[in-house]
Amino acid sequence: MRVKLTVAYDGTNYHGWQIQNNALSVEAVLVGALRELLGEEIELTGASRTDAGVHALGNVAVFDTNTRIPAEKIALAVNQRLPEDIRVMRSEEVPRSFHPRYCNSRKTYEYWITNAEIQQPVKRLYSHFVYIPLNVERMKETAQYFLGEHDFGAFCSAGSQVRSKVRSIYDLQIFQEGEDIRIQITGNGFLYNMVRIIAGTLIEIGMGRREPETVRQALRHADRDMAGPTAPARGLRLLQIEYEENRQEFGDDH
Amino acid sequence: MRVKLTVAYDGTNYHGWQIQNNALSVEAVLVGALRELLGEEIELTGASRTDAGVHALGNVAVFDTNTRIPAEKIALAVNQRLPEDIRVMRSEEVPRSFHPRYCNSRKTYEYWITNAEIQQPVKRLYSHFVYIPLNVERMKETAQYFLGEHDFGAFCSAGSQVRSKVRSIYDLQIFQEGEDIRIQITGNGFLYNMVRIIAGTLIEIGMGRREPETVRQALRHADRDMAGPTAPARGLRLLQIEYEENRQEFGDDH
Numbered sequence: 001m002r003v004k005l006t007v008a009y010d011g012t013n014y015h016g017w018q019i020q021n022n023a024l025s026v027e028a029v030l031v032g033a034l035r036e037l038l039g040e041e042i043e044l045t046g047a048s049r050t051d052a053g054v055h056a057l058g059n060v061a062v063f064d065t066n067t068r069i070p071a072e073k074i075a076l077a078v079n080q081r082l083p084e085d086i087r088v089m090r091s092e093e094v095p096r097s098f099h100p101r102y103c104n105s106r107k108t109y110e111y112w113i114t115n116a117e118i119q120q121p122v123k124r125l126y127s128h129f130v131y132i133p134l135n136v137e138r139m140k141e142t143a144q145y146f147l148g149e150h151d152f153g154a155f156c157s158a159g160s161q162v163r164s165k166v167r168s169i170y171d172l173q174i175f176q177e178g179e180d181i182r183i184q185i186t187g188n189g190f191l192y193n194m195v196r197i198i199a200g201t202l203i204e205i206g207m208g209r210r211e212p213e214t215v216r217q218a219l220r221h222a223d224r225d226m227a228g229p230t231a232p233a234r235g236l237r238l239l240q241i242e243y244e245e246n247r248q249e250f251g252d253d254h
Numbered sequence: 255m256r257v258k259l260t261v262a263y264d265g266t267n268y269h270g271w272q273i274q275n276n277a278l279s280v281e282a283v284l285v286g287a288l289r290e291l292l293g294e295e296i297e298l299t300g301a302s303r304t305d306a307g308v309h310a311l312g313n314v315a316v317f318d319t320n321t322r323i324p325a326e327k328i329a330l331a332v333n334q335r336l337p338e339d340i341r342v343m344r345s346e347e348v349p350r351s352f353h354p355r356y357c358n359s360r361k362t363y364e365y366w367i368t369n370a371e372i373q374q375p376v377k378r379l380y381s382h383f384v385y386i387p388l389n390v391e392r393m394k395e396t397a398q399y400f401l402g403e404h405d406f407g408a409f410c411s412a413g414s415q416v417r418s419k420v421r422s423i424y425d426l427q428i429f430q431e432g433e434d435i436r437i438q439i440t441g442n443g444f445l446y447n448m449v450r451i452i453a454g455t456l457i458e459i460g461m462g463r464r465e466p467e468t469v470r471q472a473l474r475h476a477d478r479d480m481a482g483p484t485a486p487a488r489g490l491r492l493l494q495i496e497y498e499e500n501r502q503e504f505g506d507d508h
Contacts, residue, residue, distance in 0.1 A: 010375040055376050075372070085375045118329070121264040121339045122309050122491065126376055237376065 003071045004094040005030075007046075007059045010085040011233065012125050016052045017059065026050075026086055030061070033081040037074070038067045047100035047241050048107065051193070053233030055126065058089065058240040060100045104244040106170065108186040111199035112235045116179040127180070128199075128235030134206030136176045139183075142205050142212040143172040145219065146185075146198060153222030155198055156191035157230060165191055165222065174202070184239075193230050201228030256352060257325050259284075260344040261300075261313045265487065266379050267339060270306045271313065280304075280340055284315070287335040291328070292321045301354035301495050302361065305447070307487030309380065312343065312494040314354045358498040360424065362440040365453040366489045370433040381434070382453075382489030388460030390430045393437075396459050396466040397426040399473065400439075400452060407476030409452055410445035411484060419445055419476065428456070438493075447484050455482030 007030065015023035027044055034042045047060040069077065071093035078088050112127040119129040146169045153165040171186040183199055204210040210228060218226035261284065269277035281298055288296040301314040323331065325347035332342050366381040373383040400423045407419040425440040437453055458464040464482060472480035
């Protein structure tokens with residue numbers, strides 16, 4: 001059977017999702033725990049190859065197995081063999097045709113910012129600290145420019161090998177509670193570092209260092225140099241991935 | 255002059271506030287940074303000797319210094335020499351008569367609980383994970399018994415050397431937001447492990463393992479065996495300490 005896992009992790013101590021030589025990845029640890037539990041070779045396919053230091057509440061991965069353990073029992077069983085900073089939140093059987101990257105999906109990310117003179121240490125691992133006061137209203141006004149279908153070439157780091165940089169943003173909201181600012185963004189797919197570059201650009205706009213209008217220009221020209229910097233990984237968390245019925249190939253490498 | 259510091263820290267990597275042999279403490283790191291900055295010997299007096307793993311948003315400490323650096327500039331200057339998990343949030347001059355433990359004060363602590371089937375890894379360092387469903391209404395009903403002046407001998411770990419175990423709780427509220435439960439408690443002083451034993455007792459009441467009435471009995475008999483277990487340190491955070499005008503000696507060792 002094919003099993004779909006919903007995976008949460010604290011990215012602080014990992015060099016991202018994907019297995020690589022000489023660096024600890026979430027995927028490698030998860031594959032190791034699954035092999036141990038199921039006693040067979042496991043090939044895992046992740047939906048989102050999050051970068052070093054990025055957190056997840058609901059990344060998705062699938063694998064095929066011959067086990068007789070019911071799919072929904074795998075989550076609790078594999079958690080016994082995982083370190084505390086990785087947790088399988090849910091496991092379920094899916095059709096053999098289900099592929100987490102080639103299915104229509106809506107992904108939601110959040111970018112967390114602490115805007116204060118000094119950052120509370122208990123927030124430091126999960127929130128980017130900005131001491132220059134941010135004009136959140138200005139950031140909210142700018143958010144609208146990202147909505148809809150655009151070529152996001154200006155909001156994509158070098159090294160991406162995707163065919164097309166056209167993506168759709170369905171929703172981009174900014175929430176403020178005292179010193180805590182949360183950028184929540186939902187789309188059909190995200191390019192390499194796309195959310196972090198959008199966050200870095202919105203932060204510069206909030207600081208008054210950049211005009212909202214520059215976002216429209218950056219989108220029009222698809223020029224990386226016209227967008228802001230890549231905001232740090234620790235502020236980013238993948239919230240959830242929702243799948244629709246129709247399948248269609250994307251090719252994200254975010 | 256005498257300088258009052260408001261100190262925040264992530265307690266995860268420290269063996270508590272107080273300087274001790276062969277273990278890293280918040281106080282030792284802070285004293286080292288102050289000595290380096292001010293070029294003189296520093297003797298620090300903390301308000302609350304938090305235990306290993308306990309967090310703080312607003313602990314208080316004072317020291318005397320001959321420096322010419324204005325008191326309010328010390329916070330930012332010393333933060334340059336501190337690791338990211340300790341931050342001085344504020345520094346200010348206080349009268350020589352000010353002593354953080356012998357002054358009338360109101361301390362507020364919070365105890366954080368995640369009540370879910372599986373805990374999100376990003377919450378694990380700052381919240382105690384309880385997978386048995388908690389009846390929060392039952393916990394709220396019980397909270398009233400703690401209010402007012404009591405002998406809290408039942409809610410104090412062995413090893414305490416205070417003269418009197420009588421303390422006053424001014425406020426005890428329990429907030430719930432989805433799977434997140436927060437116990438907020440304000441009093442004039444807290445005995446060793448007192449908040450963690452109150453939290454551990456309330457959790458057992460929420461689980462249905464203990465009757466609310468047992469809290470009244472435990473308070474009446476001041477018998478440690480009649481209260482619940484000490485909840486883990488990671489869920490506890492010292493929020494703030496407010497000082498009043500009149501001085502009066504306490505002698506907490508929490």
